[in-house]
Amino acid sequence: MENRTPIPDLIRPATQPADVDALLQLMETFCHHFGYPFDRPLRQQLIREMQENPSLGSLWLVMDENRPVGYVVLTYGFALEFGGKTALVDELFIEESHRSGGRGRQVLQRIQQTADELGVSVILLQTEKYNPRAKRLYESVDFVDQERSTLMWKK
Structure with missing residues (x-):
């Protein structure tokens, strides 16, 4: 695995009201890319809820110079x-x-450092079966496929 020095200001917390528009634009692109539904008013409400209650999780903008080019959402739980x-x-x-x-890779390494600072015991993630590129990325920073059953939910 190639070990690169993290890019300064690679990610920054998206804690300001002005960050909401950038997040929404990136989230819409993400949803369209993967064919997920995008409900702008709901997403806006959820972003503000997370910003107002950091115990729920954290929002991060991925930066290139001073321009957001991506985002990461961490949500917190207890297990x-x-x-x-x-x-x-x-x-x-x-x-x-x-x-x-x-x-x-650098974003995930930075998120791992941040999680350690927050007292997180484990970081979980999921990826679609049709996205082997993402799986390779996650494995490159030591995430391990637990080979558990399909994600299930009930609404």
């Missing part, structure tokens, strides 16, 4: 199985033109 506080990489997106240069 006995994993030794306490957990973080889920709920969404990670980097614009197509800023991929393949090691930026995703």
Whole structure:
């Protein structure tokens, strides 16, 4: 694995009201890219809720110079199985033109450092079966496929 020095100001917390528009634009691109539904008013409400209540998680903008080119959302939970506080990489997106240069790897390494500082015992994430590129990225920074059953939910 190539070990690169992290890019200064690679990510920054998206804690300001002005960050909401940048997040929404990137989230819309993410959703369209993967064919997920995008409900702008709901996303805006959820972003503000996270900004107002940091115990829910954290929002990060991925930067290139002074321009947001991606984002990461961590949500927090607690699991006995994993030794306490957990973080889920709920969404990670980097614009197509800023991929393949090691930026995703560096973002995940920075998120791992941040999680350690926050007392997180384990970072969880999921990826679609049809996205082997993402899986290779996650494995390159030591995420391990637990080979568990399909993600299930009930609304």
